[in-house]
Amino acid sequence: MTRFRTFFLGLAATFFFPWLILIVLPHARMRAMQPVAVDPADPTKGEYPPPVPNIAKQGEKIYAREGCAQCHSQVVRPTYLGIDSFKRGWGREQENLNVPVLTRTTQPMDYYGETYAFLGVERNGPDLSNYGYRAPAATALYAHLYSPKSFAWWSTMPSYRHLFESRKIQGQPSADALVLTGEHAPADGHEIVPTADARALVGYLMTLKKDADLPGGGAEEAAPAAAATPPAS
């Protein structure tokens, strides 16, 4: 019986330390992190991380439940692991795609307010960390969700038709109604409009900008990122 007890004590001891050091303490520290002023001298520059609109929080739920994170990542890794930070069109540069603007790597506080950071599983589709910069107008984004293949023949993204409903046009047609032709075209007198879920999802996608200005200016990245962490107590 004592051997049995020793055995379990051994298991408990060997597992307790990684549990404490890798899980419990980092959780406690990272929970305590709070937004800080980007420039204490200039309140107009706002806070890092910037506040997120409510629609993004609703859309995050749709993003999770539809499993978008299975194929779309939200992480910008350092250059030794990938070219996420200067992949053409993935960052802020949208005017001249041939002149990449270096996107900074993602920091813990970029995910502030999210219950779960959807870093991604597989990257079967492009990274969405900074999708907000390249997102088209909402109507185009609805159409993309409805029929991805009509935007890129090679796309393996499924159609999210179930986030839309076909309804009878009453009075004025909806401003968000999809313009569809061919096999997808709605029946006469009907229009296809996004449901509340689709609106939330699109709202979320359009706010994805995980490269907000870090406190202390963008020049030095590492030091200000550390400043966002509360001092060790």
Place this chain on the structure above:
Amino acid sequence: MSNDPEITPEKPAAGDADLKLRALIDRSARVPVLFFLTSSVIWLLVASLLGFVSSMKAHWPGFLDWDALFFLNYGRSKPAFINALVYGWALQAGLGISLWLMARLCRAEVKNPLTLMVAGHFWNAGVLLGVLGILGGYGTSMELMDFPRFVWPILFVAYSMIAIWMITMFQRRRSESVYISQWYILGACFWFPWLYVTANVFVHILPGSGVMAAATNAWFQNGLIFLVLGPIGLAVAYYLIPKVLGRSIHSYQLALLGFWGLAIFGGWAGMHKLVGGPLPAWMPSVGGAATILMLMPVIAVAINHHITTRGKRGLVEHSPTFRYTVFGAVAYTLLNLMAALYCFFPMAKLTQLTSASVAFQVMAVYAFFSMTMFGAIYFIVPRLVGREWRNGRLINFHFWFSVYGTVALVGTYLLAGINSSVGANVWDADFQIAVTQSANFLRGTSVAWAFVIVANGVFLYHLVLLVAGFGRKGTEPTMLGHHDDPEHAHAHTPGGVVPSFQTDSSSLEVSPHA
């Protein structure tokens, strides 16, 4: 009933009393263990079908794309598949087999099977709710924790009932020694609840930092593979290999090293999956270091098994149990090598965030764990129902289709991942290259899934026949290959093996005082 011809029960010379006790144990374990095994194999088939659907969706989203089937979109069918595979099949089969192993090794009958049956039903209900929940739009998109958030307490309660039951059985053991397999089973009983509760509490109940929640999830995934499925698979290997061969495990010291090495390093690994992610850099680094250090205990186990089987490896031709177990044991070593390789930056660059992660999961859950479990099922079920497997050809068929399917799955997922990673890493190109470069490999995964579905369909059919009482009567176990050949058959008669026990009477008992 003396149908133990693959011989080497726990005791060297199995006396009458001993055989009676074993028969008694088997009879008492029959209902719960068969319940766990048959329901897990049904889940295996369900998971294979979902795996096929999701693999088709990965390269052809138009597959089964009717309006009413929107819930089969890749984003839902893929998590449904991997969770059904892990929770429905792997963990459930592991639990059933652990129960039987524990009863046999404690030399104690199964008391209170009702608790187990209740727990088993809870577990299945939980998994069913979880899988339907994912498909129905309540999934969480947290890998291997995709079930809707109300499911984890159900699974946890069911698991706790079984774990507590196993520990009480261990407390009233009648055998004098503690076997290596029992360390591993107790280890899995201990680690799973800790991992599972920690992960779910920090993600669902005390959410704080989204990044830490993701890191906890990575740690949990790794723990689930290396601290829960790993130990159960190794427990089976440590039991079946010496049992089928009729000799003892080569070295007690190596076994100790293997077990405690796993215990010491296992808990630190996992976050290397997020290397380069928005975490403090020391966390993935510690994970990577621990994963590489894990090779030490893994090599200890591999050497131990290798030497134990020396000179008798030819048995893979005839004994289904041995063949599957050896395949699983070799896959365990390869799995750990794969995990260690993924930790290095050049390799991580190619595999991270691609379907190479699915290759890893298939390697762990299928090539290693499932194959080992198949070996155990081929061994255990005839003892529980008192009949033998009907047909060696069906076993052979199942084996080869599983092998081709698994190897093809791991290979194609890995190559698809590497190709898409290379494609995505061309800075000035469209994402198109990443998609088109990997498409053919993803098509390959669908073909491999078809193989796996056929294999598992045959397996389920064979198992149901046996459980329903249509097994072959007789005391000779169903062998593969030339089992009709008297010369070969002779090698497997109990008499042929007994002498080795007499010279080595400690048998496979390996206990601290042995």
